[in-house]
Amino acid sequence: MDLSRAQVPHGLVHVIAERCKQCDFCISYCPVDVLEYSEDTNSKGHHFPVVAAGKEQACVFCRFCDLICPELAIFTSESQADASDG
Amino acid sequence: MSIPVEANISLVDKHPADDLLRADRFPHILCPGCGIGTVIHTYVRAIMESGVDPDRHVCVSGIGCSGRAAGYVNVDSYHATHGRALPFALGIALHKPDLVVTVISGDGDLTAIGGNHFIHAARRNINLNVICINNFNYGMTGGQTGPTSPKGARSPTAPDGNQDHPFILPHLAHAIGASFVSRWTVLHVRQFQEAVLRMMEKDGFCFTEVLAPCPTSFGRPNNFAQGLHEMEMYRDRCHIENGVSRMSDLQIDIMDPDWPIIVGNFVDVERGSYGEHA
Amino acid sequence: MVKLHAARPPPTPRLLSGARFMQGDHACAEGALAAGLDFFAGYPITPSTEVAERLSDRLPAVGGRFVQMEDELGSIAAIIGASAAGARSLTATSGPGFSLMMENIGLAAMMELPIVVVNVQRASPSTGLPTMVGQSDILQARWGSHGDYGVIAYCPDSPQECFDLTFEAFNAADRYRVPVFVLMDEVVGHMAERVVIPEPGILSIRVRKGPRQPPGKEPFLSYAPDDDLVPPIAHAGEGYKVHMTGLTHDERGYPITDAGVHHKLVTRLVDKVRKHADQILMTEEFMLDDADTVLLAIGCTSRSARHAVRMARAQGRHWGLLRPKTVWPFPSDRVRELAASGRVRQFVVPEISLGQLRREVERLTRMPVINITHAGGAMPTPEQILEAVES
């Protein structure tokens, strides 16, 4: 099988920055290490997740960051882009 | 709001589950790294997948940090007194049997002050779904020892370490007659959500224990100062064993780093729910 | 897919009517059924058990739900929950169980969920004399749960009134959204007399005031009161997505930590009863028009008092009886009025308590208040009342 041509689901990450309390769950448990902390903080002083440089196409849309977030501050949507050409 | 726009992220102000949340009350009051938020999240997802109109779902909580769950979900929701979530929910469920009633309760709320209602609601097989958030302590009042606190755990009321034997909640739930019994952690979000859905589908008294970090009250004196530390412990030590053969194997000793924690769906039987003969 | 249970079929009317001979506990149960009782949860306790026993048979027969709970903590919580789902709900107990219910009576007051609690009083404190009469839970009924809140309490003096006032209690609970008590006593609960039950349809059942907006669009403000201080109520399953809590809450029902909001809320809980006292109050006056000596008594003791009035009148003395049918709110204005009439010289308070009722009268007047007391197990006789006043 030609893995380079397989259709891997691909996701976009969305964040509600004000809800984040910087628990680290999403960053720690992303299976492909898409996320890192923002440089800036929200109004409570928490750094929130952003997509790490170079990881823009890496999200596999597993939704784990969303499911595990205690604050309902992060979710993903399926991107239309074809992951095989990334 | 002082949120700058970061280049690498889509910043939004609404979550897809917000219709099922009292979103105007977010961010909620729970501490950073507290597992209770994930339980709330899982519950609303299960509602979304249940196929039942949210207007027919009801959430009842008692008192405690876990008890705050009812205040964040956008279904008819009731925050009863400490220990009394179950009988309050029983009143609703028996008067309107067409509602899907879920109780979200803390370990102390459900099995210390509310222990008597727990054993009798299960014995009667009242049609309720019970999610017991076990964070091994009384989080809200500052981390005092509770009925699930591990032996040796330090707390403001056990400065030299807890001497009492903790409950094995799924074992207890099984012994008192629950129709469905499972244990998951907030790390096992997918399996936990499946268990909650199963409870919503199923008649009779259904029980899920969900282990959840309480970094502030339990964690700090017991080497889990961050929620993530306890999540890592779940990751390292949890084994999935559905239908475990001996319920007593479900004993948890989280103070012993080599002690395995068994999670899974353990019991799923038909007993005929309360009042079915009526 | 989640299976939904079919809603229960509508109740088949099987209410009693006409004249019957029955004990107070049973009449109380029939009064509740006539009022459209949907849900009863209770735990057996003498001398109230007959209320539960009667309902275990009669309530399912009219389509309602009877549950015997594991204790009184569960019973009271269950009836509050059922009320949240729209049920007319009841529990029945006696002193020890009433004590266990106190925390959740405050919850019902704070959530403004209507409930009716029957307390057939026995000799107390503690386990006391389980089978014998008492009237010493009067102040507990008013003040037993922590904090300030309003309640209504009826004191029937006969099986007929056990029926009538239990019926009335449900209407009052739904009208004001407060906990309502039927404070019976062992004598009234266990005595059998003729009880006349009106034909169905004669008694009017008050319907709870519901939301005036359809569910779904605008958020429903569960705690926005009308001019009468009582907010409309939406029940579980009606689509309004209510939130109810014992925490201090705003009009939406959401917890809020604010002394101003707290003060306003709790003041309203008290004022709902205080400001409608004239509409709630029920008293009976017996030979009071020309009385210089006013007996004030409730429940079974008022039967002795009434007899004492007759005996005194036979001796040419001007006695009369004021009988509160509602001990809460207390008929304070009427007592003050009598005290200020210039005609009344003294009050006489016989009771099965060491002075709970006297205290209420004493705080309203500087006139002499003669208190004939028994701690429980026996009631003051007419002769004892006459003697006490003479000496």
Ligand SMILES: Cc1ncc(C[n+]2csc(CCOP(=O)(O)OP(=O)(O)O)c2C)c(N)n1
């Ligand atoms: C009758 C009563 N007793 C004590 C309390 C104080 N109290 C509030 S929450 C709580 C313990 C809660 O523990 P748990 O149920 O485990 O919930 P958690 O906060 O850990 O989620 C206690 C003792 C109370 N509110 N009411």
Ligand code: SF4
């Ligand atoms: S004290 Fe513990 S249980 Fe309570 S919110 Fe904080 S972390 Fe959660």
Ligand SMILES: [Mg+2]
């Ligand atoms: Mg706890």
